[in-house]
Amino acid sequence: MAKEKIVLPKLRFSSKRSISGQIYDFLRKQITETKLKPGTAFSENELSAHFNVSRQPVREALMRLNHEGLLIVMPQRGSIVSKISVSGLKQICFIRTSLECGSVLKAKDLDDKTFNKILSQFAKNLEKQRECLNEENTAIFLNLDDDFHELICSLSLCPMTWEVLRSVKGHMDRIRYLSMGNESPIAQLISEHEEIFEALKSKNFDHVVELLKHHLYEIMQTHISIRAKNSEWFEEEDE
Numbered sequence: 001m002a003k004e005k006i007v008l009p010k011l012r013f014s015s016k017r018s019i020s021g022q023i024y025d026f027l028r029k030q031i032t033e034t035k036l037k038p039g040t041a042f043s044e045n046e047l048s049a050h051f052n053v054s055r056q057p058v059r060e061a062l063m064r065l066n067h068e069g070l071l072i073v074m075p076q077r078g079s080i081v082s083k084i085s086v087s088g089l090k091q092i093c094f095i096r097t098s099l100e101c102g103s104v105l106k107a108k109d110l111d112d113k114t115f116n117k118i119l120s121q122f123a124k125n126l127e128k129q130r131e132c133l134n135e136e137n138t139a140i141f142l143n144l145d146d147d148f149h150e151l152i153c154s155l156s157l158c159p160m161t162w163e164v165l166r167s168v169k170g171h172m173d174r175i176r177y178l179s180m181g182n183e184s185p186i187a188q189l190i191s192e193h194e195e196i197f198e199a200l201k202s203k204n205f206d207h208v209v210e211l212l213k214h215h216l217y218e219i220m221q222t223h224i225s226i227r228a229k230n231s232e233w234f235e236e237e238d239e
Helices: 019-032 044-051 055-067 086-109 112-135 138-154 160-168 170-179 186-201 205-217 219-229
Strands: 071-074 078-081
Touching (some): 019 170, 055 071, 055 078, 086 138, 086 205, 112 138, 112 186, 138 186
């Protein structure tokens, strides 16, 4: 894997969160939004100097990214941004579908007040998504897409559901950025979200589950053409 030189913007730290957590979020965003290509090399010393912090919070952030499969950490040699794993993508789809569909089925147990409050949040989210059709802002839409699926997870009333999903879907996020506007038109994704929302409003939970399965597994088809156009982003051996 060829090494790319690290090029990072500055990061302004908040006193309200841990330094390592902020470095992790910052680097994860750079990787998942495809601003850092596979092969980009990091060293703890370089990052410590860049962020003007000690090596410990940098090390903690890098280990979290390694655990998520976004970095390959090599002792005494630094870390490298990994390529996208298709076999990993299949596992992510299974985990994500299981958790989101499970959350939908848990919505049967919600009282009307809680259910209607979440529906209201869905409606506001979709309104913002539609605004992206005119602005054609991929980053904003994908953030709203994440918010939409986080709302689905919130139907379970288990906050850990989204936390788990976010920690495993890094490879999927990179494909989403590579595909947006081409293999995955924003208008099509919004239409699918609206169909899911309408079924949810009707409390047709079994139908919501079927719609979600199709929606979430669609990436297993779209990644094929994305991989053909961006082969350097993908692992060679896995299918």
